Amino acid sequence: NGIPFKDSYFDLVISKEVFPHLNPKKIDFVINECNRVSKGNIFLEIQCIETEEEHENFKKWDRTHQIIKTKKQWTSLFKKNNYIGDIHFKYLT
DSSP: OOOSSOTTOBSOEEEESOGGGSOGGGHHHHHHHHHHHBSSOEEEEEEEOOSHHHHHHHHHHOTTOOOOOOHHHHHHHHHHTTOOSEEEEEEOO
């Protein structure tokens, strides 16, 4: 089941620092639902890592993260799902 909104229902869909908290088994579904309910205007802010040190800090900073990926890994995931919006990648320092 998708979220209870019609296709192209929202003028703008925003998600700030949500995706790393999602169940990894549902990430493709959520990306596709963002695409489906938006009129093409989607903005995501996603935390990502590039080094092992950042990976460890990421886990310490917020233990509720279920998905920890590099920018390249996130980009590949969104490309696979034909994501149509914009993404701002945020690094923890």
